[in-house]
Amino acid sequence: MRWRVIVLLLLAALVVIAGxxxxxxxxxxxxxxxxxxxxxxxxxSGFAQAIEPWDWQFPRDHGAHPEFQTxxxxxxxxxxxxxxxxxxxxxxxxxxxxxxxPAAAKSEFRSNQIYFAHFTVSDIAGGAFHHDVRYARGAAxxxxxxxxxxxxxxxxxxxxxxxxxDATAMRIQAASGDFAVDLALRQVKAPALxxxxxxxxxxxxxxxxxxxxxxSRLETRGQITLGERRFAVSGHSWMDHEFSTSAxxxxxxxxxxxxxxxxxxxxxxxxxxRLTGGGLETAFGGLLIDADGSTRKLEASDIAIxxxxxxxxxxxxxxxxxxxxxxxxxxxxxRLTVAPLLADQELYTGGIIYWEGAVxxxxxxxxxxxxxxxxYAESMQNRF
Numbered sequence: 001m002r003w004r005v006i007v008l009l010l011l012a013a014l015v016v017i018a019g020x021x022x023x024x025x026x027x028x029x030x031x032x033x034x035x036x037x038x039x040x041x042x043x044x045s046g047f048a049q050a051i052e053p054w055d056w057q058f059p060r061d062h063g064a065h066p067e068f069q070t071x072x073x074x075x076x077x078x079x080x081x082x083x084x085x086x087x088x089x090x091x092x093x094x095x096x097x098x099x100x101x102p103a104a105a106k107s108e109f110r111s112n113q114i115y116f117a118h119f120t121v122s123d124i125a126g127g128a129f130h131h132d133v134r135y136a137r138g139a140a141x142x143x144x145x146x147x148x149x150x151x152x153x154x155x156x157x158x159x160x161x162x163x164x165x166d167a168t169a170m171r172i173q174a175a176s177g178d179f180a181v182d183l184a185l186r187q188v189k190a191p192a193l194x195x196x197x198x199x200x201x202x203x204x205x206x207x208x209x210x211x212x213x214x215x216s217r218l219e220t221r222g223q224i225t226l227g228e229r230r231f232a233v234s235g236h237s238w239m240d241h242e243f244s245t246s247a248x249x250x251x252x253x254x255x256x257x258x259x260x261x262x263x264x265x266x267x268x269x270x271x272x273x274r275l276t277g278g279g280l281e282t283a284f285g286g287l288l289i290d291a292d293g294s295t296r297k298l299e300a301s302d303i304a305i306x307x308x309x310x311x312x313x314x315x316x317x318x319x320x321x322x323x324x325x326x327x328x329x330x331x332x333x334x335r336l337t338v339a340p341l342l343a344d345q346e347l348y349t350g351g352i353i354y355w356e357g358a359v360x361x362x363x364x365x366x367x368x369x370x371x372x373x374x375x376y377a378e379s380m381q382n383r384f
Contacts, residue, residue: 088358254375
């Protein structure tokens with residue numbers, strides 16, 4: 001679910017366990033490489049929780065909310081060059097707090113904030129999926145999120161930044177090995193607030209929720225680089241920003257999430273949280289965004305998602321659904337067939353395994369989007 005996306009939150013724990021933690025200078029002034037292995041706290045007291053609707057203000061709320069333990073900025077897009085060669089991309093930066101407040105320290109490298117990022121490019125015609133993951137502490141300018149003088153979130157040289165004061169124009173730049181993107185995004189619609197005015201519940205328990213909004217249609221132009229080849233591309237992107245302290249309920253296994261951009265000017269977010277004992281969580285539904293920017297909240301009972309096929313990963317031997325029939329009920333209801341544009345869009349490095357990829361849409365509406373599938377390799381419990 002792109003509360004997203006939502007996605008991979010306790011990778012932060014892996015960052016710490018791997019030793020990318022907090023270092024202090026030696027008394028002599030030399031820097032010690034000795035790490036302090038501090039796991040994220042099981043006790044979330046001291047962090048804010050998502051309980052009441054949020055007082056949204058933009059561009060302020062594009063920035064970080066460090067009073068909450070977990071946050072992410074998620075961008076996906078479907079693009080094509082002038083010849084019609086299609087690409088997908090995902091660019092997500094996550095923030096995870098190790099404690100409610102920073103520890104006093106003299107070292108500029110010490111931080112209670114861990115950042116990690118996932119970057120992928122799907123080359124549909126080339127049948128190739130490029131992906132990478134990075135980690136850094138939120139210190140010494142290695143990674144961070146700022147709103148002044150303009151919105152900017154970064155991890156080393158991977159970044160998204162505002163190109164104007166109201167952040168309605170953004171630029172994503174990221175490069176890894178032989179693949180890279182340099183993309184300009186322009187906001188077409190006002191932020192769409194998910195759930196109840198941006199309060200998005202994930203179970204019936206109070207506090208198991210996130211604050212969540214989407215920029216569901218971002219006109220996108222720029223360049224994708226694959227090896228020695230550069231492609232001038234255009235299309236649309238989707239942005240999710242979500243922050244919370246506790247989200248998934250205790251019996252959640254994983255989720256299937258879809259962010260779909262239709263040719264008629266509307267968009268759809270739908271998802272389902274799968275439970276460990278079978279069945280679906282009824283607290284989470286979706287949102288339909290009309291061409292004029294008005295929204296309709298969708299309850300779980302308004303949505304039916306049925307898998308049409310399966311795909312088994314050659315990397316992990318994990319089996320995922322591959323193709324879906326999605327029905328939305330109501331007076332403005334419709335039915336869709338959603339299909340992966342590339343079968344193998346699995347991320348299997350960085351300590352968590354999930355499928356996230358570009359999809360095409362046919363049926364009562366047509367278009368493109370992204371799907372995210374988690375909990376098929378292992379339960380997502382204790383990941384958030």
